[in-house]
Amino acid sequence: MSLPDDPRRTLAEDLRLRIADEIVQGTLVPGAALDETELAHRFEVSRTPVREAIRQLAASGLIDTKPHRGAVVARPTEAEIAGMFEAMADLEALCAARAAERMTGSERRALEAVQEELRALVHLGDPHQFLEADERLHDAIHAGAHNDYLADLTRATRARLQPFRHAPAREVGRLAASHGEHERVVVAIVRGDRDGAAAAMRDHVLIVRDDYGVYVAALPAAERPAPAP
Amino acid sequence: MSLPDDPRRTLAEDLRLRIADEIVQGTLVPGAALDETELAHRFEVSRTPVREAIRQLAASGLIDTKPHRGAVVARPTEAEIAGMFEAMADLEALCAARAAERMTGSERRALEAVQEELRALVHLGDPHQFLEADERLHDAIHAGAHNDYLADLTRATRARLQPFRHAPAREVGRLAASHGEHERVVVAIVRGDRDGAAAAMRDHVLIVRDDYGVYVAALPAAERPAPAP
């Protein structure tokens, strides 16, 4: 199962990607402890590359570490999550605005093609495929902004919030609504309407945030994000 | 000289701060190689904590690493630098806008106090002290936005660009001009003028970027950032 997939990469880099994946996929839930020895055994490597992977993930914010006390999957407070959602709305809006100004013709066509895909997937009602294509749509917009640094920041923010966007997004009603919100964004971008694209994207992200809020409120208190640090 | 300053922190963390400092201060220039063994000797530690520090710095973007080929201080292309400046303008503008909306009364007064300090320092003409206070002004605005995540992103971006903002900022004429630009920002924030604060801050950052462009153009070709990746 855990053979060294790609001998070109280093073990530490490989582990970083795998652990990050387990976090954003939800296999490792926020608050879960990351035991170096256990991870080393699980991936059949020594502790050294595990430690390096953990350090990198800590720097990227996905996990929290305290000296001599180990690492846990980051478990931000409600206020921190709210702040990250707000920042994500701003960043995504910026990307959309820039994309509206700068996308090439073929980029705009590719964007519309993904949106068409999403339209089809709404009817199929498969949340997994839908979310995958949704990610591609956002990715196309980030790339269309033609600013790699901004795109990286936005993607990193999405990754950090991913563990908190998972469950609510699976509600069926959400798919169609999400598609409609995207429609406004895509139309504005293709038309070159910078401010419209930004506004539509911001609204979309803020709706996602509100959905998350509703979802959390329905959770038993023990499973909610920590209210205090 | 290099005694273990604070026994509470781990060596790796300490090294990370020290190396980051040498980069933003300009002691380690973009493109300089970071030899693990050499750093280990210089700081009188083993390679292990050095490696961990390097991994964290790589994750934060201050240095570049390639497998089996070591680490160098990040040396972004001209296009990448331009993109980071653009993103910084957007981020700082966002912070300013939020600060205009959300700063408390005492935060606004503190902001004005720093601006007063800067006014005095312009006349003294000491670039070092001026830049230090300038940093405090921006920091106060980041904090005033009341969104820690956004503030962190903005500060990280400033840190990454710091090596490229150093030299041109020392021109004497720049100080007075910079102070004037700040004045617009501070007045708008204190007044609660969200859009005005954002616009003024964006202008300020873009002027800094343009100054950098002029500075680079005057440099001998060999010392300029790489034009291609």
Next chain:
DNA sequence: TGCGGCCGCCTTGCATACAAGCGCCCGGAC
């Protein structure tokens, strides 16, 4: 019986030893 301090285990932090990849240099051939 409840509380506080001490001891020991388990985990992380650091050092060192070993392996493996990459680049450079030199030699040979065209």
Next chain:
DNA sequence: GTCCGGGCGCTTGTATGCAAGGCGGCCGCA
């Protein structure tokens, strides 16, 4: 003379061993 290929050295990547710090449990005392 130039270009290609192989060996050597230096660097990074990984494993392992050892030390130190934190936390929980246990025991003693009030």
